[in-house]
Amino acid sequence: MDITTQKIEEIEAEIKEVKEDLAHIKSLYEIPFDLWSTKDKKQFGTEDGQINRDYLREEKILLMNKESELRKEKILLMDEKRKEEREYSGKKESLSLEAKLQVPSTELHYDGINLLKPHIERRSLLERLCGIFTTSFVLLSSPAGSGKTSLLALFAAKMDIECIYMYCLKKTLSDMLKPHGIDLKNKTVTGDKPRVIMLDSAQKTYGEKEDWTILIKNLSHLMPQTKFIMAASHSLEGGYDTPLEFGSFPTLSRSDFLLSDEEARQLLTSNNELGLPKHFQFDSLVSLISSE
Structure with missing residues (x-):
């Protein structure tokens, strides 16, 4: 399931609630x-036993x-999804993921990278993430965008393991994890299995x-x-400081997310709208911009 579809389902569940x-x-x-x-009575009544109208x-x-507001957000996501489906409905379903990942160009996408579109593989960054993925928790700490x-x-596409994406904008940490057998309130875990839970915009939950x-130390x-x-x-985007426990986690920070010279060259010389115009794609200019 792609991330946009998963967000739509999460919003639908919230609307139902x-x-x-x-x-x-x-x-x-x-x-x-x-x-x-x-x-x-306690929530909506007055102290003298009347309805607090x-x-x-x-x-x-x-x-x-x-x-x-939830319905508006759902409409925006559905419009984005329909746009993607119309734009790429002509692609052959037999096109392998490996072939898609090898296209040396990139294109912005509303919700991060779209694996159905040409993009930079970020092999080096993926290798770094896999290299530090030796503990229960890994932190990606970098500015928005x-x-x-x-x-x-990219990680979910590469790894042969169940990856569960969670968008932390609307629900609490407890509400997101409970359907997956992690009960923070009662401090219990059921159904542990090989899986990676990916918490996006995690700074929104730092107040919890x-x-x-409980999650880190007890469960x-x-x-x-x-x-x-x-x-x-x-962390200020969420209004709270980063939890102290995060200080010991392997971390990829802003400098890790910067494009390498080779990735910058791939971007600048790509044939889509984000690359330089063809008549500007000469080595000296591309090298100068890449080095900057």
Whole structure:
């Protein structure tokens, strides 16, 4: 499953949850307060045992707005996916992944690299990632747009192991891991197997420090076959400092993601729209730009 499709499915699951919460709140208007559950009374009731209608209304509006924003995000992703499918519907399905990876050119993509399009292989960067992938956790720490998501896609295509991509923008760390048998709340693990869990935009979860501590210190030894790759930009983007435990992890940083001279040359001399115009692709200019 490609990353865009996985994001669409995650958003659809969130929309379903929001709709269920919204339906529950709407049902409270039709039920006498005395028949409400203890949880609902505590959340939406007043201290003197009355319905807190203002808070109930605010919560309803928040959920409606959240559903609207999620639907907008889903539409954007679906438009992107349809655009890709139209553009590449003529490609032969028999084209092997290896052949695609060997095309020495690159093209930007909304959600990192698109393996159906020509792109730079980043062999050296992949080798470095595989070389440090000897522990349960690896950190990719580099600014937004530097190629972290693209590296995750290339890694998933290269490795003969299940890779599970998770986008950390909307859900908590606990909610994302629980469907995969990792229960941070109860500190249990079920169904450990060879797999790599890739947490993209991990800085958005840095505020969940207790859950990170539980995952790293309490649960990692219970799932020796499960590995994690965290891709994160600057911690301030998430509003919290990087968890202290991350300091001991093997890390690829900004300098590792910079193109090598050879990769820069491949980009500049590519025949797609990102390369230099053909009449500028002479050695002295290409060498000068590559060295910079």
